[in-house]
Amino acid sequence: MFEVVINEEKKKQLSVSKSTCNLNQRQSIIIPNLIRKRLNIHSGDEVTVSLSEKTNGLVIRKSFGDTLENKMIIGxxxxxxxxxxxxxxxxxxxxxxxxxxxxxxxxxxxxxxxx
Structure with a gap:
């Protein structure tokens, strides 16, 4: 299992895209197309959605192989x-x-x- 640890120092180093997303009634968010292209994720791909405990945020990455993290399918x-x-x-x-x-x-x- 691959874990991404994001603390306040690391968060400052991440670039902020000028994009936002919001949580809809289906408990879903929509990742903007430009960001999906950069991550090379497409409709039908599996991604993992995990918690970044130190910053109370979500980490989403393309899924590779077996993992114990939450796997979701890109709509x-x-x-x-x-x-x-x-x-x-x-x-x-x-x-x-x-x-x-x-x-x-x-x-x-x-x-x-x-x-």
Missing amino acids: QRGSIRIPSELMRVLRLEVGDIFDIHSPDNDSFIFLEKIN
């Missing part, structure tokens, strides 16, 4: 369902807005709740 328009257990832990609600952060190597994205 037709780039939607990703957020697992219920992560919704509870982060106290997420419909309408919550996230800034999308990404590292220089485009290996994952970090979603930081802004409201």
Whole structure:
């Protein structure tokens, strides 16, 4: 299992794309097309959705092989369902807005709740 550890120092090093996404009524977010292209993820691909405990955000990365993390399928328009257990832990609600952060190597994205 590959774990991404994001603390406040690491978060400062991540670039902030000028994109946001919001949590809809289906417990999903839509990742903008430009970011999906950078991460090389397409409709039908598996991604892992995990918790970054130190910053109370979500980490999304393309799934490679077996993992114990939450695997989700990218929807037709780039939607990703957020697992219920992560919704509870982060106290997420419909309408919550996230800034999308990404590292220089485009290996994952970090979603930081802004409201």
